[in-house]
Amino acid sequence: MTDRRFSDLNQFLRNLKPSKIFFLCDENTHQHCIPELLQNLETEIPFEILEIEAGETQKTIETATRIWEIFAEFETDRNALLANVGGGVITDLGGFSASTFKRGIKFIHIPTTLLAMCDSSIGGKTGIDLHFFKNIIGTFALPEQIFVYPDFLKTLPFEELRSGFAEMLKHGLIADAEHWEHLISLDEISAENIAPLIEHSGNIKQSIVNQDFKEQNIRKILNFGHSIGHAVESLFLKNETPILHGEAVALGMICETRLAVLENLISEDIGNYIIKNIQKYFPHISITDFSDEQILSLMMNDKKNIGGKINFSLINGIGTCLFNEYCSPENVLSALDFYRNNAAIL
């Protein structure tokens, strides 16, 4: 990585002139990303590094409180800047902490995972978890800017890369058939192969968000694969055998693609073609430990349901998606059965 790569960050800081900079990171990004960042940082502005432990378990009000306390100890004023250097936990938590300190100080994201680069850093949702409720506390607050350095992906384990790839596939499926075709033509998920596609994938999300910031309508299509995905992710978490978010989303997209077939939104052929291509990258994860009732009850609580039907965002073609699609529990269970019985339809 050359100096030049960071010139835009340096230019941004010269223009903004914050009173102070805080870099929020975890031990992984502290080790793998912060040194390179600091080496290329050209600024006279005083800065501090705040390190938290890595992992979703840190996305709590306790950690946010600790960050606020540090801001207060440093007599941080409203012209300070928080730079969130990490994955979704860091950008969600940092965004929340910054947007609520003195009713909002400025923040930027420097995402270091593929998931954060093409998805979670975009769209202005900040959040922390409360017990088992993911992202239940948060704000809508936009970062001043997002700086994407794909070279950081080289330090990422393959599974983390693949996890972000699931959201890229989703962006293609819901809004851009060409992006989908481009992605499934990749022989291998690698930093080199993916780097050229990140910006476009992020732009797909950005353009959806721009139409509906507060998620009243069209933004809901970004939830494709997430209704079933989130429910399953929660159950694995409660079982203390967590799976990665993208793995849950891939699983959810398979089930919800099948659901779209059952709801006559897409043909069985198109459905199988989509599922086959997701399975090409994502090996089957068994959900036989969870009962229909467990999965369904989580979705019933999670969603606004009408007349006993569950609200989904479902594709009605490759590159196009509907929201507020109310599906019967029977079809949902049938989609789950399909998943359980079809470990692979390749």
Next chain:
Amino acid sequence: MTDRRFSDLNQFLRNLKPSKIFFLCDENTHQHCIPELLQNLETEIPFEILEIEAGETQKTIETATRIWEIFAEFETDRNALLANVGGGVITDLGGFSASTFKRGIKFIHIPTTLLAMCDSSIGGKTGIDLHFFKNIIGTFALPEQIFVYPDFLKTLPFEELRSGFAEMLKHGLIADAEHWEHLISLDEISAENIAPLIEHSGNIKQSIVNQDFKEQNIRKILNFGHSIGHAVESLFLKNETPILHGEAVALGMICETRLAVLENLISEDIGNYIIKNIQKYFPHISITDFSDEQILSLMMNDKKNIGGKINFSLINGIGTCLFNEYCSPENVLSALDFYRNNAAIL
């Protein structure tokens, strides 16, 4: 109080159709205000009452977390409504909790103190305290509506009424000479005398807020009396001999009026006239326990200062106020001396 008084709240609820209503109150408003409110409530919508202990010490992240937990336990969706029934602690805390739950549910304020009716419920600032830092965590979030029932003032101790009166005096001094004259013509601070003036006082604040929601410029004039007032209020709190916010503001307005004289913004005659009229309602509170250094150091930390000077909002006439007025520490100390030495200039 007749049914008719609550017809606007009932009409509001009929229009909004929230999925659920939570009434947030403390033990005082639970006893004195909630029964009357519920007696007149005409709605089929399910509701819950959340009671917290009274007092500023409850305005913490722990109490906000407890409120979030209750929301989560009730599977509260984004169409729920939080009604904050109380003084500034309830409206600040409730506003913060609502504005951050699921990235924002709707809330209304039903202020029950004079301070909340004419000041703190207006303007969309929510906040909680962190250790000794008042309102350091918060959001900008507007209530759907504010319902003012002056009859609630009848249950209020005189000191609480007088505390709110200080902010009314401030509204007159910074923006409306006629309002000021009206207020100082009152023989006695009583619920009956004040009720007719509340709406206008609130409107003064509202019109300032409308010009500058995020407090970039003109909204700062609402801080008149608060730089010194806040510092002194904090010191009394640390001493475990807290004084009421309005008492601190009255004290602060006396000092900062003197400061305006020293800065040649108003004549000594006008200054003494203002101070005399504040003292008519607010007996002298001794600050001899606090050193110049203690008071000054709190203000130095609190404010954006330039070249060792301290940033104030200062009146330059009755009904007109400047912001970003940088004053020397010498003049600030001289104003404090004036206060200490002039228990009464009547």
